[in-house]
Structures are given as structure tokens and as C-alpha cells.
Amino acid sequence: MSASPAVSSPLLRLLLRAALLLLALSGVLALAAVFFLDALARIVATPILADYGVRLQAIEQISLSRHQIRIANIRFLAPDSRDESLIKDLTLDFDPAALLEGRFQRLHIALADINLDSGAATSANTGSSSGNPAATLPALPPLATLVDTMQALPGEAVSIDSLRVAPYLEAGRLTVTRDARELRMLADSRDLQLDLRLNWQNNDTTSTVPEAINGRLLASVLDQNVLRSDFTLTETGSALHWDARSEWQLATLTDYLQTHELMPPALSALQGQLRLNTHLTLPTPDPASTPIVFSWEIETGSNASVAMADTGENPVQTLHLLSVNPTLGDGEFQWPADLRLNASAPALTLTLKLRDSDAPATLLLGLDSLSLNCQLPDACQGHQATSLRVPGFALPGITAEEVVAISNGDLALENGNLHMVFATGSRFELGKLQMPDLEIRQFNALVQDSLSVTDNGSGLLQLSSNGLDLVMPDIIQAGMASHAVAFMSELNGELSLEEPAASRIRSQVTLRNLGSDFLPLSLRMPELDLRLDMADHIVHTDGMLRLANRDILHVDNRLDLRSTSGHASINVSELAFSSGDGSLSTWFFRPPFNADVISGSVQASAELDFAPAEDGTWLIDGPLSVITRELSGFYEDTAIVGVSVSLQGELRQSRDFVSTAPGRIDIERIDPGVPVEHIGLGFDINTPATQATIKDITASLFGGTVSSPGLTYDWSAEENHLAVRIDRLDISRMLALAAYDSVQATGYISGNLPITLRGTTPSIGAGSLAAETPGGAIRYRSTTGNTGNPALDFVNQALSNYQYSLLDTTVDYRTSGELALAVRLQGLNPDVNNGQRINLNLNISDNIPDLLRSLQAGRSIADTLERQLDAR
Structure with a gap:
């Protein structure tokens, strides 16, 4: 004052x-x-x-x-x-x-x-004071x-x-x-x-x-x-x-x-x-x-930008900032040779020409305090608290807007070397940085544990810090937005102001709050712990991806900054699932599907090469493999137990996948309401040909088997066809599952079902099922008594103790889910007409999706899955 x-x-x-x-x-x-x-x-x-x-x-x-x-x-x-x-x-x-x-x-x-x-x-x-005196x-x-x-x-x-x-x-x-x-x-x-x-x-x-x-x-x-x-x-x-x-x-x-x-x-x-x-x-x-x-x-x-001068007894002292070149980060102070300065400097505005820029840039420099103790012309030590704001500047290939730096800390100038230590709380903000293939908005760097910077005039800044937060809430590339917060510790290196890609930097980096439009999922506590090593235009990162405090996969990446291409090694050594905190659903804040995995394990690896495409996206190529062992969980209202998968193939141009070895899927049990067990099949995938070859399909159902030689599924075709063989399905198990208390039956049926797939929607036309010799028995107790219809009353009486020798069924299943069965029976009831033969023709229809929902109704999928896992 x-x-x-x-x-x-x-x-x-x-x-x-x-x-x-x-x-x-x-x-x-x-x-x-x-x-x-x-x-x-x-x-x-x-x-x-x-x-x-x-x-x-x-x-x-x-x-x-x-x-x-x-x-x-x-x-x-x-x-x-x-x-x-x-x-x-x-x-x-x-x-x-x-x-x-x-x-x-x-x-x-x-x-x-x-x-x-x-x-x-x-x-x-x-x-x-001359003339009339001033009014008072x-x-x-x-x-x-x-x-x-x-x-x-x-x-x-x-x-x-x-x-x-x-x-x-x-x-x-x-x-x-x-x-x-x-x-x-x-x-x-x-x-x-x-x-x-x-x-x-x-x-x-x-x-x-x-x-x-x-x-x-x-x-x-x-x-x-x-x-x-x-x-x-x-x-x-x-x-x-x-x-x-x-x-x-x-x-x-x-x-x-x-x-x-x-x-x-x-x-x-x-x-x-x-x-x-x-x-x-x-x-x-x-x-x-x-x-x-x-x-x-x-x-x-x-x-x-107002120059404030001392009006006391001391002569006016003016501090000039000259020869500023922020591209190199150097400059010089000019003052009288005999001046020993220890004072506070006011705010000032600098307008200067950046190297390779057509327009001058304005720097608004606020010196809240600048204290220097100088022994001219060789050395100065001091403390600064400054704010720097650059509304915007442009260089070839780079446009920046709203650059703000707020710092406090010590500085020293000796023999042409400038050494600065930015104290905790110093920060750097960037409203927008635009490059040809990348845009960063609202970037913020906050010093958590002092940042040391040394400029020796060579064009390289020596950096050292054990705590630097980098907040990147909006990173846009190829029209996709990403965000992350990075914490850098053990930071050491040389930052090149002439060519940033030629910098040499080593640091431990922890990335958190990760998210991207590439993965439209709400992940829980995503973190990536990396060791960063940058030298000779190569960026090498090696670390672990974690979700919900669990190690998920190891990544080892190399990126060539000159070609923006590189290689990534990804490895999931053995990821085990369990109920509670070890389930798949704990990876997400809001799971994108009604599903979970609560037991089993996954192992995976990939060796991928990546390079930028002309449209700004990434082209990724390389082999990958996935092995699962007895995964169990549920999807919607369907319990799934013991899924083991073996997949090996090659990713091509980010879009295509081709199997390089026969794939295999084995499932112990799937229960959508009707339990299907011991499912197995082989497969090969060829996305360039829009085909998946499925071979040697087998499953157990109602005590019998379901099998098919398979098919080559072409998802670009309007229809695909699959021939299914049914062997010895136990009729008594089918009726027991349906809980029809008024009907009891024995016998086994076999036959063939020609399935047509329109997309993934099945239909069956003219399928046939027949009872195995010697037939079986049907016992039906009518709940309505005498209906007054002689024909219907005779059928009910005949089925009360019907011994059949022939049961032929024609099966039609529509894409709407309607099942139509035309059943032809030959046999007798020893209690009717002295055991004379009675031939019956029955038409039965039902909606299979509705039937499955009724079978699922009233049960807890979690309890069902737990019982099936306990029964293994």
C-alpha cells in the first residue's frame, strides 16, 4: 500500500x-x-x-x-x-x-x-491560484x-x-x-x-x-x-x-x-x-x-496492463520482460546493472509473435507476487505467484483456446539456467486443443507434490515430480468421446519444446475414471496402472487394468509417434468368478444386460497391431484366443451352468474375425424352463464370408438325446436350415415337467425335426415324431365329468386307461411361437368295449414362449441356479 x-x-x-x-x-x-x-x-x-x-x-x-x-x-x-x-x-x-x-x-x-x-x-x-479564489x-x-x-x-x-x-x-x-x-x-x-x-x-x-x-x-x-x-x-x-x-x-x-x-x-x-x-x-x-x-x-x-510506479523517495524502477519465445520457453530480464531487486511486480499484458504463427498472441500475465534477490548479472533467487492467460493461439497443425496457468513456487536463475519449482496447488488449464485427428477440451493439470522444471537453453525442459494430476474430461477422436483422470508419480524426463514427440519421459501413471463411447458401458471403478517409458519417438506402456478393485487384464503397448501405429499385448491369465463381490455384475454401475456370471473362470490373450485408418478410426489386426472353464450364471430368466469355450482366431482390420483352429462349446446345463443338459458342438467363424460353421451338435433332453450334424450358418442369407434328430425322449418326464395332474403317460418318442432359421428365429414344418416299440400307456382323468357330447365323452373314457401301440405326431412350429401337433393313436382300453381297438386323432396346440414363461413363473432364477450348482 x-x-x-x-x-x-x-x-x-x-x-x-x-x-x-x-x-x-x-x-x-x-x-x-x-x-x-x-x-x-x-x-x-x-x-x-x-x-x-x-x-x-x-x-x-x-x-x-x-x-x-x-x-x-x-x-x-x-x-x-x-x-x-x-x-x-x-x-x-x-x-x-x-x-x-x-x-x-x-x-x-x-x-x-x-x-x-x-x-x-x-x-x-x-x-x-490566480484570479478568483476557489469556492470552498x-x-x-x-x-x-x-x-x-x-x-x-x-x-x-x-x-x-x-x-x-x-x-x-x-x-x-x-x-x-x-x-x-x-x-x-x-x-x-x-x-x-x-x-x-x-x-x-x-x-x-x-x-x-x-x-x-x-x-x-x-x-x-x-x-x-x-x-x-x-x-x-x-x-x-x-x-x-x-x-x-x-x-x-x-x-x-x-x-x-x-x-x-x-x-x-x-x-x-x-x-x-x-x-x-x-x-x-x-x-x-x-x-x-x-x-x-x-x-x-x-x-x-x-x-x-497498467504500469504502477512508486511515488516515494526511491527512483522509479521499471522491470521489462524482453525476448520472450514461449516455443522455446526462454526469455530475459533487463534492469540497471547495480539494481538489487526485492519487490512485488504488478500485472502486465504481453503481445508477442509465436514461432511459425501468422497472428500475434496476447498473454495476460498477472503477477500476484514476484520477489527476487539478485546478484547481477549472474544469479537470482526468488518466489513467484503468477497467473497467465492466453485467449488463444495457432501453430501449424495446432489450435489452442483459453490457456490458463496459475502457479506459485520458487525460481532460480544462474549462469543462463532457469530452475523453477512449482508448489502444490499450481495448475494448468486448457479450454480446447485442436489437432488434425484429436481434440481435447477442458484439460486440467494440478500439481499434487511439487513439479521441478529446469531450462538450460537447449530447447529441452528437465521435468521431475512425484505427484501430478491430469484431468481429461473430454477427449474426442474419430467422432467418439472419451474421458480419464491420470495421476503421474516418479516423473522424470526431458520435454522437447521444438518437437514434443522426441521427448524422453519416464513415469508411473494411474488412469482412473475411464470412460469412452467406444465402450458404452458404465464401468465400476476402472483403473489402469501403467509404467510409462517414452524415448526416441516410441511410447511404451506396461500395466494392469482393474475393475471394482480386481485385476482384469495385463496390457503391454508400444506406440510409434511418427507413424501413430503400434502393437498391444493383452493377457488375462486366470480370471475367476464367484458369487457376491466376485461376480461379473460388480464390474458395472448399471449392467447393460440382465445377466451375471457367478462361477467359473476365463483366460484370454491377444497380440494386436494397430494403425490409423483414413477415416480417423483405428485398424486392428492380430491373433487372439479365449478359453472359459465351467462358467455359470444366468441370462434373463434362463439359468446356465458349466459353460466351457475354446476360441482361437484372428482379428482383421477391426471388423473381421476368422477362426484359426476348431472352436468348441460345452454346456453342462441350460434351463429356460425346460432343462437341456450336456450340450456340445464344434464351430468355426469366418466373418468375411458371413459364415459360422456349427458341427456335431449334441444335447440331452427328457432322458433322450438331441443331435444334428450341424450347418453352415450364413447370416447374410434369408434362411438357414438345420436337421435335428430326436432319440428316445421320455414322455413321462415331459408331462411331469408340465405338471398336468390329470394326465399320466409312458413311452419314448423319436423322430426328425427340420428347422428353418430366419435370422435367429426358428420354425419347423412337417416334423415327425413316433413312439418307440412297444408303445406305452395313457391315463387321463377328465375333470369335467359327463359333457353331454357323446363323442367327447367316449374319447375321455377311452383315454382313462389307453394302451397304445402306435403314436405318430406331425410337428409344425411357427415363427410366432405357436406349436401345432397332429397326433394319431392306435390302441385299446381293456375297460371299454371289451378291449376292442380304438384309433384316435388328436390336435394339440400351445404357445411355446408363453409355456416357457409359465414354467419360469414363481421361481427365483438365483435360487434355481444355486440349486443346480449345489447338485453338481
Whole structure:
């Protein structure tokens, strides 16, 4: 903080007196006019206004109604002025009862043209003491008296449409409103607008006037903010104290000053934002005889290009930053050879030309504090707290926007080497970085455990840190968004500013909060622990991917930065599943499917080469293999036990997969409502040919077997066909599963089912099933009794103890899920017609999906799966 010599401001006093004069004149004349019209008002008002130094010349055309007074013109001479002043079209609105107490509601003036003494104005502007002496203010009243005076003002609102105060104000407007605890003044002149508020709090217990006034002043130019000032007036002893916190927008202020030719000759432009804490002491009761004391300080966070000079006894010391080249990261300070500097530097703005850039870049550098202790010209040590903002810059192939660096720490300069240590809390922000195939938004780097940077002038920055957080919430490549947070420890290396890809960096990196549109899954606690080794344009990473605190897979990658191609080795050594925290569903916050794996294990490996494609995507090629051992879980309402898979193949161009060895699937049990056991098949996949070859299908069902030689499934074809053989299915097991209590049957059926697949939807046409010799028995107990239909009653009676020797069934199954069975029976019932042969033809239909849902209804898939696992 620095203090100026005492200052005296006649100009300020004259403007203040003009405002007080205008309010007093308007109020006195209006009140006088209520009781003494026209000439009589002049007689009464003239001696009253004389106490204010005002000489009334004329009051013209007074008209009075019940709630309003209008005066066409008031002509008068201001104190010490030789030129006539004019108030035109004055309108006073009032309530009669309140007016008798000396108060009115609103005062409106169309024109106020006030001429103050020009001689005093000249003296105030030039500082000359010749000629007429400058006008002086009366003694300043105590603050309590000032508050009491504002509360006692007779009007609630005063407005002036056009205000001129010569020689200070050419054209303006004024609005003043007041209530019990606040006074507000709105004024504008040409393109400048002012908004002043004063407020105070009465002491309700003692009814005394407070000793402090709070206020706010807002100034704007064409709706662009110039100044915001919050201030407080307090009184101690014989002085008023004004303390304010002000925020200036210097670019807008520059535009205003230049437009109206008010810019001081020593300045050409102001830029940035300046925050000032200001203190002003106004002596009372005689400000003319006692100096006014004024002091200020620049608040931390200011960012302005205004040069602040020390006005004390020491000579002005100027610190210049020259030869700045951020591409190389070097620069030099220039100062007098005998200067030993230990001071704080103000904010400044640098405009410089980046190498290989067509347009200059503006750097807004805020030096909150810069302390140096130098033994020139060889060495300097010090501490800095700075903020740097670059709105944007462009280099070939790179565009950056909103670059911000906020740092504090130590620095040392010795023999041309610059060494900086950025303390914990320093950070670097990047609004947007655009490259041909990559875009990064809202990047943030935060120093967690000091970052050491050394520049020896070679174009390489020596880096060292044990804690650096990199937040990357929006990484866009090939139209796909990704995000991650990286923590770097054990960081050591050399960062090349000329060619970043040629840098040499080693570090332990932990990536967390991983997510990408490539994997539209909500993973739980994804982390990737890597060892990073970058050298000779090659980036090598080796580490482990973890989900939900479990090691999932090991990755070993090499990326060539020159070709942006590389190789990845991926290995899942043995990943075991178990119920509870060891299940597959714990990998996700919201599993993308209604499924889970709760036992078994997976082993996988891949050796993949990757390179960028012309459309910006990645082309991935290489062999991979997957082996599962007895995986168990469920999908939707289907329990699955003991899935073992062997898959080997080759990924081609990211899109195709070709088997390189026969694949195999074995499933111990699938239970969608009907248990199917001991499923096995072989397979080969060839996606370029849109084919999957499935061979040697076998399964156990109802005590019999289901088999097929397989098919070559072409998913580009409209239909695919599969021949299925059924052998010795136990009819009694089928009925027991369906829980038909009224029917019992024995026997075995076999046959053939020709299945047509439209996509993955099956249908059967003219399938055939037949009972194995010697047949079986059917026992059916009708629940309806005698129906009154002789034919139906005979069938029910025949099936009550039917011994069949032939059971032939034609099977049709539609894509809608409707099953139609045409059953032909030959046999006898020994209890009917003396055992004569009875031939029956039955048609049975049902909806298989509905039947399976009914079989699944009422059971817990988790309990079903647990029972099946326990029974193994």
C-alpha cells in the first residue's frame, strides 16, 4: 500500500454543492408555492434561498391542483455565479396531509440548466491560484447529521430529464429515490451511466442515527461495466473515513476516455481488470484547512496492463520482460546493472509473435507476487505467484483456446539456467486443443507434490515430480468421446519444446475414471496402472487394468509417434468368478444386460497391431484366443451352468474375425424352463464370408438325446436350415415337467425335426415324431365329468386307461411361437368295449414362449441356479 500527498479538490466540492443546491432549491420553492402563488412565492422564497447563496430572479406560471403543483420556469443565480440558471417545467406530486408536514411524493423537472462560477472551475481544473479564489465548502457535518439530513429530505423521488451543470456537465439525467433507510441516485451523461446506492440501519432501541453508511457505485458505458465499487463511510473523532473495494474494467474505460478525448497524454491504452482497495480520510469540520489523506492497494488477482510506479523517495524502477519465445520457453530480464531487486511486480499484458504463427498472441500475465534477490548479472533467487492467460493461439497443425496457468513456487536463475519449482496447488488449464485427428477440451493439470522444471537453453525442459494430476474430461477422436483422470508419480524426463514427440519421459501413471463411447458401458471403478517409458519417438506402456478393485487384464503397448501405429499385448491369465463381490455384475454401475456370471473362470490373450485408418478410426489386426472353464450364471430368466469355450482366431482390420483352429462349446446345463443338459458342438467363424460353421451338435433332453450334424450358418442369407434328430425322449418326464395332474403317460418318442432359421428365429414344418416299440400307456382323468357330447365323452373314457401301440405326431412350429401337433393313436382300453381297438386323432396346440414363461413363473432364477450348482 502506498499513500499520496495531501490533495484538495475544489472541483469535487463544487459538484457536490451543485447537487445539494438543486435539491434545496426545488424543495423550498415547491413548498413555498403551495401557500404563496406566483409573486407572493417569490417574496417568501427569496430570503430563505439567500441562506444557501442562491439569488432568485423569477418564478413563472404556477398552477395548483389538489395533488399537484406545476411551475413553468424558475430563474436564479447560483452562488458566486454571474450567469443565470434555469429550472423548467417543474411538477410536484403530493398528498395534502403529508405536504402539511413538509413532505411530497415525487418531484419531476424537465430541464435543469445550472451555471456555476466559471472562474472557480478554471482554477479547479488548472490548479492555478490566480484570479478568483476557489469556492470552498462549508464545514462537513458529522456523519450522523448527514444521515439525519437524508432521512429528513422532504421528497421520496426526484427526477430530472435533462441536466446541465456548466462548465462540468454538458447533458445528463438524474433520478433520486429515498426511503427510511436507503437513498438511490441514477444518473447518465451521454454514454455513461451511474447507479449510486446509500443505505444505513437505525438503532431501533435508542432511536439514534447510525455512525456508518454502506454504499455501492456502478458505472457502465453503453451497458458495458466500467466500475463496481462497494464502500463504507464511518466516523472517528474529527474525520470521515471512506473504505472501498473497486473493480475496474480497463478496456471499457479506455474506450470511453478515448471517445471523449479524456485519456491522459502519458497513456495510450488500458487493458485487463484492476481491483483496488482504497481508503480516503476526510477531515471534519474544516476540510479546507486540513489535507485529505488518500491511499490504495492493488488486490491479488488483478490482471491489468497498467504500469504502477512508486511515488516515494526511491527512483522509479521499471522491470521489462524482453525476448520472450514461449516455443522455446526462454526469455530475459533487463534492469540497471547495480539494481538489487526485492519487490512485488504488478500485472502486465504481453503481445508477442509465436514461432511459425501468422497472428500475434496476447498473454495476460498477472503477477500476484514476484520477489527476487539478485546478484547481477549472474544469479537470482526468488518466489513467484503468477497467473497467465492466453485467449488463444495457432501453430501449424495446432489450435489452442483459453490457456490458463496459475502457479506459485520458487525460481532460480544462474549462469543462463532457469530452475523453477512449482508448489502444490499450481495448475494448468486448457479450454480446447485442436489437432488434425484429436481434440481435447477442458484439460486440467494440478500439481499434487511439487513439479521441478529446469531450462538450460537447449530447447529441452528437465521435468521431475512425484505427484501430478491430469484431468481429461473430454477427449474426442474419430467422432467418439472419451474421458480419464491420470495421476503421474516418479516423473522424470526431458520435454522437447521444438518437437514434443522426441521427448524422453519416464513415469508411473494411474488412469482412473475411464470412460469412452467406444465402450458404452458404465464401468465400476476402472483403473489402469501403467509404467510409462517414452524415448526416441516410441511410447511404451506396461500395466494392469482393474475393475471394482480386481485385476482384469495385463496390457503391454508400444506406440510409434511418427507413424501413430503400434502393437498391444493383452493377457488375462486366470480370471475367476464367484458369487457376491466376485461376480461379473460388480464390474458395472448399471449392467447393460440382465445377466451375471457367478462361477467359473476365463483366460484370454491377444497380440494386436494397430494403425490409423483414413477415416480417423483405428485398424486392428492380430491373433487372439479365449478359453472359459465351467462358467455359470444366468441370462434373463434362463439359468446356465458349466459353460466351457475354446476360441482361437484372428482379428482383421477391426471388423473381421476368422477362426484359426476348431472352436468348441460345452454346456453342462441350460434351463429356460425346460432343462437341456450336456450340450456340445464344434464351430468355426469366418466373418468375411458371413459364415459360422456349427458341427456335431449334441444335447440331452427328457432322458433322450438331441443331435444334428450341424450347418453352415450364413447370416447374410434369408434362411438357414438345420436337421435335428430326436432319440428316445421320455414322455413321462415331459408331462411331469408340465405338471398336468390329470394326465399320466409312458413311452419314448423319436423322430426328425427340420428347422428353418430366419435370422435367429426358428420354425419347423412337417416334423415327425413316433413312439418307440412297444408303445406305452395313457391315463387321463377328465375333470369335467359327463359333457353331454357323446363323442367327447367316449374319447375321455377311452383315454382313462389307453394302451397304445402306435403314436405318430406331425410337428409344425411357427415363427410366432405357436406349436401345432397332429397326433394319431392306435390302441385299446381293456375297460371299454371289451378291449376292442380304438384309433384316435388328436390336435394339440400351445404357445411355446408363453409355456416357457409359465414354467419360469414363481421361481427365483438365483435360487434355481444355486440349486443346480449345489447338485453338481
